[in-house]
Amino acid sequence: MAKVLMKGNEAIAEAAINAGCLYYFGYPITPQTEISEYMAKRMPKVGGLCLQAESEIAAINMVLGASSGGTRAMTSSSSPGISLKSEGVSYLVGSDLPAVIVNVQRGGPGLGGIQPSQADYYQATKAYGHGDMHLIVLAPSTVQEMASLTGEAFDLADIYRTPVILLADGAIGQMMEPVDFSARTPRELPEKDWATRGHGGSRKHNIINSLYMNPEDLERTVEERYVRYRKIEAEEVKYDTFMTDDADIVCVAFGITARICHTAVTMARAKGIKAGLIRPITLWPFPNDAINTLADTAKAFLSVELSMGQMVTDVKLACGCRRPVDFYGRTGGVIPNPADVAKKLEAMASELGLRS
Amino acid sequence: MAKRIIIVAGHYGAGKTNVAVALAHAHKDDAGGCVLCDLDTVNPYFRAADNAAELNAAGVRTVIPAYANTNVDIPVLPAEIASVFCSDETVIFDVGGDDGASALGVYAADIERAGYEMLAVVNMYRPLIADPADAVAGMREIEQYSRLRFTGIVNNSNLGAETTKRHIEASAEYAERVAALAGLPIVYTTVVGEENAPESVPAGEILVMKNSTKQLF
Structure with a gap:
């Protein structure tokens, strides 16, 4: 495909659609609203859904629901809205669900301001949710990477059954550069045999859940997740x-x-x-x-x-x-x-x- | 002397601000002077307000929304805009993309009374208007939002910093298709730097522009 000229935010949206994301749930906030606007125009044309949720919290929980069914889902926001999603992100981790969460950072704390920022670094890399957890955090630096790392985020999320954060900033989100959507080779993906899809009674039913009655069961689950984290640390570092x-x-x-x-x-x-x-x-x-x-x-x-x-x-x-x-x-x-x-x-x- | 109002409108990210700034420079020596009016209530960062100092130094008056480039997005247009309708200045309106044109609709009656040209900036390298039919459909929506009618096309096809003469030449057919579908003339084909100017254009003039987008690095 030939190169096109896009805003960073638009490149994220188009790359998500290219990656087979069929569900986008968002709530507008500067400086990332172009993602929602682009999705609203494009999703109906590819048979997908762009839904403006009643809040950021609703949007992240819609992602949890869509991902449970084994489909690719994404939400996006900017710093204050990202904080609102944190409970849902922890539930996604606790449920071992893939998801892509985009943060086009603006100034904080609080409402802060609409100009670019990178002050959500701690939040994204250390403690976006409660509990023993990590998230893969990708930091695009060009509009081209807004596209290629969005595709990569969906693949990593599926491979490791974990939410992935695309940690962008308002400047990359708003600026325009040429982008080539054919530049990335998709990775080999595992079967989503855990998804709660209808199966006509052909197998034992799957359960998506983050509550564990026995402490030992929760400990075992968390330890298994940390084995995956060690694998990510060994194999997925990019610089x-x-x-x-x-x-x-x-x-x-x-x-x-x-x-x-x-x-x-x-x-x-x-x-x-x-x-x-x-x-x-x-x-x-x-x-x-x-x-x-x-x-x-x-x-x-x-x-x-x-x-x-x-x-x-x-x-x-x-x-x-x-x-x-x-x-x-x-x-x-x-x-x-x-x-x-x-x-x-x-x-x-x-x-x-x-x-x- | 006839009052002249030139409205620069079109799809989000089509390059309206660069075109508006170039037109303001081109009209700075008009008998009544020139004013560039930033009507963009959509873009948080990259906007005509970035060029105010440079335009003012060149003798172009600028009317900029009160909160442009601040830390809030409050789409307030200044009362000062009314001044452009009672001066002899050539007025360049830099309009927000797509539905951002509703800000222009506020002034539709005044603009209609004074007479106007409204230029549709198109760029075939912008994916949502790469199909001429989509470009014209978008123009029709902008006409609804603004309650005004386009009078011409500006072919601003470019790939940002990677634009070559070949990219501009390859866009001639696209511009002709848009113009034919819209039933409007091509008024300008833009180039950044004269070295990128094609040998000939299908219609209208070549508008040589500077890249007036704020550089961060």
């Missing part, structure tokens, strides 16, 4: 690097911030600073090994985020605190420009005695 081979200072950034850092690294290089960039594409599982390996040669890391520095701890843990991890970021919907980041890299280079 990208730029000029890290000889880098003294390695930026760590995802989403729109990685695009800003890419330019900042080039600017710093022009001034003789050996800067590089590692871009986690999966935020959980985090690219611990890749960062740890970079710590063998890099002298320092710089985490760059649209938040107060929520990823810093993960970078410190990844490198075993062997190198200093500095932070540069803006929050509240303010976006730093590449020159701001380059200036920070220059200051670090001076502190580390890397420049004459």
